[in-house]
Each structure stands twice: as structure tokens, then as C-alpha cells.
Amino acid sequence: MLKLPTLDDVAHAAGVSTATVSRCLNAPDMVRAPTRERVLRAVAELGYTPHFGGRALASNRTNTIGVVIPTMESAIFARGLQALQEALSDSGVTLLIATSHYDPAREAAQIRALLGRGVDGLILIGNARPPETYALLDAHGIPFVLMWSHQADCPRPSVGFDNRAAARAMAEKVLDMGHSRVAMIAGVTAWNDRAQGRVEGVRAALQARGLSLEPPLLIEAPYLLDDSTKATHALLALSPRPTAIICGNDVQAAGALRAAREAGLSAPKDLSVVGFDDIELAIAVDPPLTTVHVPHRRMGDDAARMLLTLIAGHKPPGNIVFETEIIMRGSLGPPPT
Amino acid sequence: MLKLPTLDDVAHAAGVSTATVSRCLNAPDMVRAPTRERVLRAVAELGYTPHFGGRALASNRTNTIGVVIPTMESAIFARGLQALQEALSDSGVTLLIATSHYDPAREAAQIRALLGRGVDGLILIGNARPPETYALLDAHGIPFVLMWSHQADCPRPSVGFDNRAAARAMAEKVLDMGHSRVAMIAGVTAWNDRAQGRVEGVRAALQARGLSLEPPLLIEAPYLLDDSTKATHALLALSPRPTAIICGNDVQAAGALRAAREAGLSAPKDLSVVGFDDIELAIAVDPPLTTVHVPHRRMGDDAARMLLTLIAGHKPPGNIVFETEIIMRGSLGPPPT
């Protein structure tokens, strides 16, 4: 293991003090051009990279921000993450990724771990979490931004959209198609305001037309293909069976389509299925999914930008709310006659 | 911004020296039980977390390992990453994730960034990279493990499988079905030994039966749905057109199925399609994909374990090679008569 060159080595090689070298790297304008040139040459020659720990210790900043997402396995958060990462690396900031498996206790533990690593800020998904977690955040005084949600009554800085309204709009689309026996496969709603909002939105739309959304027509299932397939089979065993299934996300919708096939039903002729999120999977399945388009990239971009603003000590620029859009593809059609 | 509690604060609260507190955390056995208990209580009460930078500086270790994957957007690496992360966090190690977009220059830059952050080890995907990158690694003396590949002539520690052999076996399966006009949509092979190996394997199988694999029957495309759909349309325009398409991964296979549908062909009756990797997508599409199963989780597990061994200074335990397995599902059938 080679010993890495230190500030001192560079200073020695360039014939200046460590302070000057440090300045060349952090505030080049404060150094005369010829000196700076000499120093930078020495830096290049030695292949010097500042030691992260030393820097963190001395400056109390890490140029690192942490994000805790529920999971990496489903592709839901991948694109947003990538956007986050790109936006941040433009500012020389590194992204530290942790996962909570949709478990608030794990999320709190991950936040603690991230804080221990001295992250300058945090990005979290959604706003439903125990008060202790918010207490931890507030006590620490760390800047953070919530993604994927927008609720008017949540005073935290956030970049997201109204899951409830989007789901309601989708349900209305389904009803407008003429469906009157509508079921929903929802994500697990415990500590998940996105899943909750989507259920509420669908329920509101149904109730406005005199329909209700209760078990057995409402099933909660993890955001996984197999669980959704199983749930769909249960729904299809009902009599009369539903003519449309609204799913909590695209993965679940893909699972529903699969169950329909297994049951010998063809979508959308015998059964309509709609999803949510508009991930790549939506156009891979047959029929392609009618779904709610979510602006993954722009959410990531804007969340990064907002967090950097907060870290810089500026005022929270007000929450950002995106509009969603229903993408009509083949999986939604009129009910069978 | 609250000031975080330091070792000194804990020491003060527990009425001991900082050295004792440090020992309680790093080598509990060296401290008498009653003392330790008192200290740990203080730790808990103050919510103390060791300062990452300080620790890194003093111990020259970060308990962090870095991984550079090509991309997060396709789900290919997600499961392996999750496994890595879980295996590592059991050992109190944090995973730093960076992406290269399949670009060797970007990979080198990310490695440099990771080294600057003082990672204790690295995980890299595949073994095809410029000699300068290996030179960088060797000069630094950092332990690293390669994943997803196994080539007998590569002397680096690795945990993977033989992409060439797996692809060859798959191609033979296709040929055994009776296909004689076989095309391939490969991943971009530049600096990607997995993609290269898969092409070579398929080509070898075809050549053994007197067939060849050259353009226009061989097309390279990014591992994305749309590109593969486009490539498939080009293949379907050939005359005579291929009766089977072997794809570089499952995403491409899903794209091929989509193109077939668009062209009014039904799989596997009119066209057989096979994939590689066995990600969740494989069972979401219709027909479900016949594909090569890759042991994502075990690869992640073992790579983590091997790297930790290397970091601990033990001998490289020899490369780990996994067997792959062809999973027969619906997308491969006999050629149309």
C-alpha cells in the first residue's frame, strides 16, 4: 500500500507552504498566478488528491449528501437516483445511497449512519415517518429535502407531486371508460404516504360515483411482480369479477397482466389494468400499460438543486410540485359487454 | 446546526478518558464490564456517533468500499448491488456506489474519486479496461474484486461466470430446437467483456454447425428497450428473416418481443427470442423469456466476502466461478415450418 502524497509533500515540491497549496485548490483567486501555476504542476506531478478525512475534520463539510430510498430492486427509484447523482456531481458532490426496505426503523438507522458520515444534507422519499425521525433530523439541524410526495399540510421542503390527485384522475379515466366494478391492488400503505395517497385518490373518485373501495376489492401487496400476480388471481376469483384493476405501480400492473394471461383473460378486452409511475417496464409488457407518468428526472434534478440551496444556507425556495399526466396505452379499454 | 457530541463529551459524561471510550467501541474486550457499561450508557444518552473523518484520519481506514457499475437505470445490477450492500453492512462497511455509463474514462475518474475518499477496497464490473486503469489500481495497492466475469487468462481476483460458455450453451439450445437462421442483438462490446464473451459464445456455437454470425445478422445496441426494438425491426426486414433472435440481455429480449408484436408476429410461433441475466422483467413479458439465469445475489455475497478477506490482508482465496443455467420459458420454440 503506497503512501499517498499529502499537502505537505506538494508544498515541499512547489517550495511553498501548505496553506498556499490549500488555497490553490479551494480559492485559486487568492493566489498569484505564477505561484498557483507552480503549485498545480506539483499537484499534477505527484498525483495528489486531498485526503477526505482530513478535509472533513478541518472544514466540517464533506461535499457528500445522503439519500435513503426504500429499495433498489424495483426500478422505480433508479432513474430519479441517476438524475440526482448527475446533478450533484456537477457540483462536486457525492451521493451516498442507502436503503430502508420500506421500514421506518431501518430508515432512521440509515439516517443515523449517514449523519455519522458527516453528510451535508439528506434526501428522503415521502413524508410519512415517525415523529422521532423528524426529531432526529431537526435536532441535528441537517438540511433535507423530501421527494416523491406533495401534501399541502407538510411543511417540510419537498419536490414531488400529488399522489392522491394523480390516482384520482386515473380512476376517473377508468370510470369514464364505463367500468363500474373496479378493484385496486395497492402498495403496502403502512408508513408510505405515496401508497396511501394513491388509495385515497382512487377511493375518492369511486365514491363520487357512488362506488366504494373496500376489501375484497382493495388488496395491499408489496411492490413486487409475484405478489401482485397472486392478488390479481384473488380478485379474478370474485363474482362478479372486476372489469378493471387499478394498480399502485407499474410493477404491480405487470403482475396483474400476467395473472390475467394465466387465467385465460385477454387485456383490455376481458380486463383493464392500469399502472402508476411510467417506468420502462410499462412499454415492455403486452399490452403496454396505461399509466401515470411521473417526471423522474426532473424530480431528481430539482431535489438536488433545492438541497444544495439549503446547504448553502439560503432560504427554502418553496416546495416544488410537478403535474402528472396520464399516458394512454393499450391496457385500458371499455369493460366487456 | 447542533454540535455533535465528541469522544471527549462521552468521556466526560462517563467519567473516564477518551481512550477508554474509544476502546469500548473498537475493542470492548479490553475494558472491564462495569466501566464499559457506564460508557455505553453515556454513548446512548448522548446519541454519540464517531466522527467519520476523525476516525479515518487516525486509523487510516474508512470501513467503506466503493463499487463502480456501468449504470443504475437498467435493473441488471440492482439485485447484485443489494446483496453486496447487505453482506457488507453486516460487517459494518458502507458501500459507495458510482456509475461509469459503460465508459472506461468515466470509470477511471470514478475510481480516482473513490480512492480520494479513502475507500478500503473496490468492486468493479468485468475485466476489460485500459491498462492505465489497472496501473492506477496497482500503484495505489488497493484491494479490488471483479464481478460478472470469469476468464481463465485474467489473473485478477474475480467472482463471476463464463459469459462465453453460457451464451454458447444458450445458442446450442436454440439450434437444438431446429433453428438455422439465427440472429443476435448484442450489447455494445467496446470495453465490455461480458458483451464480447456473449457474442463469441453464440458465434462459436453457430460456427460449430456451419453457420456464421456476422452483420446484418449481428447487431450491437445499447442495453435499452427502444434500441433493441429498433434493431429487431431491422432484423425482421431481412429476407429470409431470422427465426430466432438471441439477445445480449433480458431488456433487449423484451425489446425484441415488442418489435415482433409491432410487426404482427407472435412469439414463439413466428419468432423465438431468448435473453440473458434472468431479471424480473423476464417473467413480466409475454411470453416469458427463456433466458440464462445468473446468480445475482450469490455473486454479490461472495464478492463482498472476498473483498473483505483481501482487505484484511489475507491471501486471495482463488477466483470464484458460478455455473449458469438456462431457464426454459415460453419465448423459445421450434422454428415455423
Added chain:
DNA sequence: TTGTACGCGTTATCAG
């Protein structure tokens, strides 16, 4: 078994 004291690499505050 516990405490003292130094050094890790960097930034930031002062003088000059």
C-alpha cells in the same frame, strides 16, 4: 485495566 499525549491531513485565523 486505564489514562496521557501525540499525530493523522486539512482548513482557517492571524500576522507579516
Added chain:
DNA sequence: CTGATAACGCGTACAA
């Protein structure tokens, strides 16, 4: 514009 020098929080010889 540049150079000394004092922190920053922790691990670890060494001493007690």
C-alpha cells in the same frame, strides 16, 4: 499575497 500555527475528532503507543 503568503506563511506559521492552532484547531478538528479519533486511535494508539506508552506509561502508570
